[in-house]
Amino acid sequence: MHISSRLLRFHLFIPIFLLTLCFSQSVSCVQTEKETQFTEGISHLLHGNFKEKELATKQIAGSSDSRAKSILQALLKGKLYRIKKNDTLVYAEIKNSQAKISSALTGEQLGSVKKRKLKKVTINNTLRSSLKATLARIDLTSPDSTTRLQAVNKLSKNLTPQDTILLSELLQTETNDKVQKALATAIAITKLQSNDTKQRLSAISNLSGNLNPVVRNELITLLGKEPDDAVRTKAESALASIESSISFYGFIEKLFFGLSLGSVLVLAAIGLAITFGVIGVINMAHGELIMLGAYTTYVIQQLLP
Structure with missing residues (x-):
């Protein structure tokens, strides 16, 4: 009887052990994938062309690495450089011919070097616009409601249909009324680009009377390319409502x-x-x-x- 109870405990222990082992392995694999994604993104950022750099910024942001936001912000502000000699990625404060630098990956202060020993990580206007949207996506999950609201408003200027899923998920868990309203507006804006006529009509109904300048611009853009008469009529009515509100508040x-x-x-x-x-x-x-x-x-x- 004593031996049977031991065997029973042993048999119960085996599946628990295997389950724990599998879980730890899966977590380890996910972490490794994220680290690889971050490392590859940094590499492409250092040596890629502008198109590759744009993909690199998305890789870095998607890695969920704690260093991602600081690196992308420095890139946007023009403060991200690499040391020519060894390709070390650094933040640099330029003053005359000298540069005070620190490691972008470790935060270690590296002192001052001659400016000519550094190479700036450059971006163009297209990448700059994409980068602002990428940073806004990172801020969407900030614990501060004001930061989240600002992020939604920034992202609303550069939305893609792919953002609908992310914004919808965030809307389900959002508790702040202002952020909820901004998220609902952003989701409706993305649906204006939908191939489904019903979705476009629904989006226009939700945006009618909304005084956000982005909404007005998107409706005007939609009118310029919309083939469906019902959608055009609805959009014209929504724009008229917005213009009426603008005139009233202007008065x-x-x-x-x-x-x-x-x-x-x-x-x-x-x-x-x-x-x-x-x-x-x-x-x-x-x-x-x-x-x-x-x-x-x-x-x-x-x-x-």
């Missing part, structure tokens, strides 16, 4: 500034009339003329566009 803005400036004129006129009347510079008739001038100015100000 409120002008009215507010007009009242503010007009009230200053009226107060100035009242003050001058009373002051000059008290000291005897003008009589009450002159004071009334000052008031009439102020009111006339205010009315004309309201009539002007």
Whole structure:
């Protein structure tokens, strides 16, 4: 009986051990793949052409490496260099002919070197635009809601249909109302590019009345290439709604500034009339003329566009 219980425990232990071993191996494999992805991305960034560099930035961002964001930010700011002698990737602060450098991979301070010993990792405008979107994707998972909101707004300017899945997943777990609204808007913008007419119509309905400048621009772009009459009609209606809202808020803005400036004129006129009347510079008739001038100015100000 004692031997049987030992055998039973042994048989139970074997599958648990094998399961643990398989799990640890799978985690190890994933980590190795991510490390390889990061290393390959760095290599292509150092030696590739602009197209290869664009792919490299996506590799680096997709590796989930803690160093990825800092490296990509430095690249965008023009502070990413490599040492010509050994291809070490560094951050550099250039001052005259000297450069204060630190390792981009380890953070180690490497002192100062001559600027000519460094080679800048260059980017073009296309890569710069892509890089901003890539950095925004990294910030989408930030613990700070303000950072997430800024990331969604930045990404909205450079969305692709592939972003729909990522944004939809984030929307399901998002708790901040402003970020939720921004994510919903971004998802609708991506669906404007869909081949499915129903999705485009649904997206337009969701975007109607939205005053985000990106939404207005995307609807105008859609109108320029949309073959479906129903979608065109819906887009025109949505644009009309947006333009109406813009005009209304524009009127409120002008009215507010007009009242503010007009009230200053009226107060100035009242003050001058009373002051000059008290000291005897003008009589009450002159004071009334000052008031009439102020009111006339205010009315004309309201009539002007």
